Amino acid sequence: MVAFVLAFVVSPAAIALGVIARGQIRRTGESGNGLATAAVVLGSVFTVGGVAAVAVLASVLFKAMPALYPHPGLASPTPTVAAPPPSRSAGDLARDLSGQLTRGGANVRDATCPEDLPAIPGRTVRCTAVFSDGQPVDLLVTVTSVNGESMHYEYRPEARPIAESLLEPRVSELLADQTGSRPLSVRCAGDLPPVIGQEVDCLVSTRGGTVRVAVTTTGTAGGRVSFSIASK
Known part of the structure; x- marks a missing residue:
């Protein structure tokens, strides 16, 4: 009876006890041979089934191990994040432009750029240079080529x-x-357009009276507006 119960709990022990019980029954002629035989049979079946289940489970785990715990050498590589392209800072770009204009003979008082210039061909930024007389000029800067860390641009x-005040x-x-004589005052009707042939009227006061003159744009070389003055 004990062997039969153990067949459902500890099947290998049930096999051993069942074999012992059958031997004892044959010697003594006691009853219970059927239960002993059933214990041996069930213990054998459960033992074989348990071994097979363990084998199947081990096979599944063995196959799943590489996916659960990949080898460092086989692990998926970390995606590489592309580095942002190099750029010329707004301050450095302004200093470069000021230096180039100065070397070209211009008397530059200040130069500023609103943002950095990325090293991407075709990208642009609009900077401003102010000359010694206060006249501002826009400088449209464009990236022409990039070679590694080296960036080339033109402006x-x-x-x-x-402006009227200038x-x-x-x-x-x-x-x-x-004329060799500075006027007492000059009052202009507005800003002078940067278009050749455009004009603006100004009233000029002198000791001899007030005259009206036409100030006409004559050139825009290098972004500098030049003009002429004629009486009206």
Whole structure:
């Protein structure tokens, strides 16, 4: 009876006890041979089934191990994040432009750029240079080529209107150079457009009276607006 119960709990022990019980029954003639035989049979079946189950489970785990715990050498490589392209900082770019303009003979008072210039061919940034007379000029900077860490660019000056506040003292200086006498005051009707042939009227006061003159744009070379003055 004990062997039969153990067949469902500890099957190998059930086999051993069942064999012993059958031998004892044959010697003594006691009853219980059927239970002993059943214990041996069930213990054998459960033992074989348990061994087979363990073998199947071990095979499944063996196959799953590489996926669960990959070897360091076989692990999926970490995706490489592309480094951002090098760029010229706004401050460095402004200093470069100021130096180039100065070497070209311009008297630059200041240069500024609103943002960094990425090293991507075709990218642009609009900077501003201010000359010693206060006249600002736009500089359209464009990246032309990139070679590793080296970036090449070119800039194109674009003229701005001469603001009324800057135009009046420049007209006064030009008249002083032409006539040898500085006017008492100059009042212009607006900004001078950076387009050749465009003009703006100014009232010039002198000791002899007030005259109206036409200030006309004559050139925009290098982004600098030049002009002439004529009486009206």
